[in-house]
Amino acid sequence: MFSEGKRSASQVSAGIINPVVLKKFTTFWKAQEQIDFLKNSLQEIEEYTGRNYLIDAPIHRIFHDENEQKLWLKKSENDELISFLDKKFDHLKGVKNDFLSGKVNQSARLDVNGFFAGLFYFLENKGFLVKEKFVYSELDTKNAVYKNFHFQNMLFCEGMGVVNNPFFSDIPVNPNKGHHIKVKLSHSIPENITIKKKHFLFPLSEELYFYGGTYDREQLDAQIDHSAVEQLRRGLSEIYPAELEIVDANIGFRPTVKDRRPILGRHSEYCNLYVFNGLGARGILNGCYFAKSLYDFIEEDVPLPAEVSLDRFK
Numbered sequence: 511m512f513s514e515g516k517r518s519a520s521q522v523s524a525g526i527i528n529p530v531v532l533k534k535f536t537t538f539w540k541a542q543e544q545i546d547f548l549k550n551s552l553q554e555i556e557e558y559t560g561r562n563y564l565i566d567a568p569i570h571r572i573f574h575d576e577n578e579q580k581l582w583l584k585k586s587e588n589d590e591l592i593s594f595l596d597k598k599f600d601h602l603k604g605v606k607n608d609f610l611s612g613k614v615n616q617s618a619r620l621d622v623n624g625f626f627a628g629l630f631y632f633l634e635n636k637g638f639l640v641k642e643k644f645v646y647s648e649l650d651t652k653n654a655v656y657k658n659f660h661f662q663n664m665l666f667c668e669g670m671g672v673v674n675n676p677f678f679s680d681i682p683v684n685p686n687k688g689h690h691i692k693v694k695l696s697h698s699i700p701e702n703i704t705i706k707k708k709h710f711l712f713p714l715s716e717e718l719y720f721y722g723g724t725y726d727r728e729q730l731d732a733q734i735d736h737s738a739v740e741q742l743r744r745g746l747s748e749i750y751p752a753e754l755e756i757v758d759a760n761i762g763f764r765p766t767v768k769d770r771r772p773i774l775g776r777h778s779e780y781c782n783l784y785v786f787n788g789l790g791a792r793g794i795l796n797g798c799y800f801a802k803s804l805y806d807f808i809e810e811d812v813p814l815p816a817e818v819s820l821d822r823f824k
């Protein structure tokens with residue numbers, strides 16, 4: 511595996527594992543399968559790294575008003591949502607939640623920092639990781655050679671870096687810039703849950719909290735935008751009016767696709783080159799499940815689901 515070691519979208523992500531669209535209280539394609547597969551995979555990864563990176567801290571969605579409470583209860587009767595939307599509402603201490611909050615059952619978080627540190631350490635120790643930029647011009651597709659490596663198949667999972675890949679730069683992914691902030695709060699809030707109103711709020715360490723992320727399709731430079739940080743500060747003060755200090759801000763670019771589904775497939779001309787991209791706003795959740803679909807396609811000749819196949823854009 512080649513990785514240039516830059517901090518990726520995955521590494522700045524909140525790591526939320528969430529089967530529900532929290533604006534409209536709906537779910538999405540294969541949400542249950544994705545959650546189950548991810549939880550099993552994290553158990554398997556524990557066998558390699560010695561750690562399980564799943565944090566059992568379910569999302570509590572703060573309601574804006576009574577109408578949202580009613581909508582949640584109505585949706586919780588729905589067959590698709592019954593196992594995700596808890597019918598019992600909770601009052602959260604330490605944050606403003608006049609209309610209470612609803613718990614998303616089965617939601618959780620990935621310990622993003624721990625996961626990448628642990629997995630990269632494991633891969634490096636095994637000699638599976640080359641920490642350098644992949645140089646496309648050095649790839650000899652005909653002889654299946656890259657520098658001094660011989661390969662059978664090559665898979666590109668570059669997030670928005672795919673725009674520089676001459677073999678797959680035409681896949682229809684669009685960047686969506688996301689900011690998060692790290693804040694110090696003047697009084698503590700519940701530790702074992704993930705709080706959501708406008709954005710997600712949860713503890714990173716004893717005194718540091720994560721709040722984010724924003725969505726922006728317009729300002730796409732690699733700088734921190736003051737307006738986005740301000741948006742986060744305002745969103746946070748809605749639920750946490752007490753004193754707080756912003757100590758850090760970070761950005762990442764989500765590789766999004768119009769139909770909100772990943773893009774998996776084989777190059778139309780070079781049959782040993784593959785792409786895995788378009789993980790959008792849910793890469794932590796959907797990456798694992800669809801990686802298996804692509805594995806089955808490459809190694810076992812199992813056709814890719816049409817919904818995620820690169821061929822849908824032909």
Ligand SMILES: Cc1cc2nc3c(=O)[nH]c(=O)nc-3n(C[C@H](O)[C@H](O)[C@H](O)COP(=O)(O)OP(=O)(O)OC[C@H]3O[C@@H](n4cnc5c(N)ncnc54)[C@H](O)[C@@H]3O)c2cc1C
Pocket residue numbers: 512513514515516517518519520521522523524525526527642643644645667668669670671672687688689690722723724761762763764765786787788789790791792793794795796
């Ligand atoms: C602020 C924010 C919050 C988010 N929160 C969540 C969340 O809570 N839950 C969730 O499920 N998703 C979340 N996401 C979305 C998630 O981060 C993305 O879906 C996911 O990161 C996409 O993963 P990826 O591997 O495709 O891309 P990336 O994570 O960007 O990884 C691509 C990697 O490829 C490397 N690369 C590219 N080109 C080259 C090259 N030529 N040579 C070597 N290496 C190269 C890059 O350096 C990078 O490390 C969030 C995103 C943002 C920005």
